[in-house]
Amino acid sequence: MIARKLQTSHYRNLVPGETEFSEGVNVISGRNGQGKTNLLEAICLFTGVRSFRGAKNPELIARGEKFARLELDFFAEKREQSASLVITDKKQAVLNGVKLAAATGFIGRFCAVVFSPDNMSLVKGGSAERRRFLDAAISQQFPTYPRLLVEYNRILAQRNAFLKKSASAAGFESMLEIWDENLSKTGAKISCKRNEYVSRLCGKTEEIFDGISSGRDCINLRYSCGFLNPDSADETAAELKKQLEAHRASDLAQGCTNYGPHRDDLVISVNDMAARAFASQGQKRSCVLALKLAEASLLEQSAGERPIAVLDDVMSELDGMRQDYLLNHMDGWQVFISCCDPHTVKGLDKGRIIEVEGGQFRIQG
Ligand SMILES: Nc1ncnc2c1ncn2[C@@H]1O[C@H](COP(=O)(O)OP(=O)(O)O)[C@@H](O)[C@H]1O
Numbered sequence: 001m002i003a004r005k006l007q008t009s010h011y012r013n014l015v016p017g018e019t020e021f022s023e024g025v026n027v028i029s030g031r032n033g034q035g036k037t038n039l040l041e042a043i044c045l046f047t048g049v050r051s052f053r054g055a056k057n058p059e060l061i062a063r064g065e066k067f068a069r070l071e072l073d074f075f076a077e078k079r080e081q082s083a084s085l086v087i088t089d090k091k092q093a094v095l096n097g098v099k100l101a102a103a104t105g106f107i108g109r110f111c112a113v114v115f116s117p118d119n120m121s122l123v124k125g126g127s128a129e130r131r132r133f134l135d136a137a138i139s140q141q142f143p144t145y146p147r148l149l150v151e152y153n154r155i156l157a158q159r160n161a162f163l164k165k166s167a168s169a170a171g172f173e174s175m176l177e178i179w180d181e182n183l184s185k186t187g188a189k190i191s192c193k194r195n196e197y198v199s200r201l202c203g204k205t206e207e208i209f210d211g212i213s214s215g216r217d218c219i220n221l222r223y224s225c226g227f228l229n230p231d232s233a234d235e236t237a238a239e240l241k242k243q244l245e246a247h248r249a250s251d252l253a254q255g256c257t258n259y260g261p262h263r264d265d266l267v268i269s270v271n272d273m274a275a276r277a278f279a280s281q282g283q284k285r286s287c288v289l290a291l292k293l294a295e296a297s298l299l300e301q302s303a304g305e306r307p308i309a310v311l312d313d314v315m316s317e318l319d320g321m322r323q324d325y326l327l328n329h330m331d332g333w334q335v336f337i338s339c340c341d342p343h344t345v346k347g348l349d350k351g352r353i354i355e356v357e358g359g360q361f362r363i364q365g
């Protein structure tokens with residue numbers, strides 16, 4: 001896939017206008033706070049999944065404006081295509097002149113793998129970071145998955161509110177029974193999907209990690225979930241329901257739900273030891289790199305063509321060896337790299353530098 005041209009109006013701090021991209025490397029350079037990430041975020045909204053910054057719709061609209069409009073010309077499925085998004089409190093999406101029911105209709109039509117500073121704490125950060133990584137990756141492959149997450153979070157919030165407020169109300173037990181039933185069904189689908197994704201991700205990650213470490217270290221991934229039956233979502237749901245019932249008293253005492261996919265984790269080990277506790281800084285960075293490149297590879301497989309690669313402000317986090325590894329792996333991909341100093345980026349002979357200042361873009365040279 002190739003992003004050709006982006007037009008924006010009233011999008012965050014970006015000055016309305018259009019920018020054309022190179023098929024190779026695009027370096028978005030500028031000082032902090034000028035709009036580099038905003039530009040990358042705008043392109044990535046055309047993948048149909050939520051902003052990689054986790055922003056809500058109103059935050060995407062330039063301050064003081066009522067709506068934002070984005071238009072992307074891109075090449076995919078062997079033809080030139082165009083897509084637009086009008087953002088208000090919701091998103092209206094149009095693909096090649098056809099109005100879509102929702103922006104998730106873009107999923108699989110335009111894909112991106114995003115390396116963001118958040119990813120850099122994938123290993124050393126908490127489990128929420130790793131679940132976010134899995135959810136974002138799965139969402140780009142399965143259009144129904146984002147809805148499942150929204151649904152689960154809604155039920156979870158309602159169950160928690162119910163635990164806090166209504167413990168003494170009449171009919172409490174039978175009401176909670178209904179929440180538990182719904183939570184288990186939806187939760188089981190999420191845990192099973194994540195587990196399935198991790199088993200596909202694992203082999204690819206091992207292979208790439210082996211390459212980065214020149215065979216010195218080995219990585220292993222395991223999806224950790226206390227109620228999972230990998231072969232059956234129904235069995236998983238039954239097991240989760242059992243656990244919810246068994247721990248009702250502690251849930252009530254704490255006013256929150258202690259079991260479910262919102263507590264699952266992705267366990268990363270290097271040389272059979274938990275990477276979070278035992279891996280060196282360098283090994284941790286290699287883990288992140290291997291995970292993201294494996295994600296890119298699976299996405300390429302499922303989409304049937306290469307997604308675009310977006311490296312937001314991550315080059316400075318990587319040493320020379322890992323920067324080289326990353327850029328070599330991305331050879332032949334369309335890459336967007338944001339950074340403060342464009343001279344640190346190699347492979348620019350096939351690309352261009354786009355300078356950003358105060359939301360205004362200027363192609364250099
Ligand atoms: N909805 C918005 N309206 C106007 N400006 C915004 C909006 N959202 C963010 N900004 C501005 O965008 C700038 C940050 O842009 P960003 O792309 O993160 O910068 P960087 O170049 O460091 O990646 C900040 O100055 C911020 O105030």
Ligand SMILES: [Mg+2]
Binds near residue numbers: 036037313
């Ligand atoms: Mg930024």
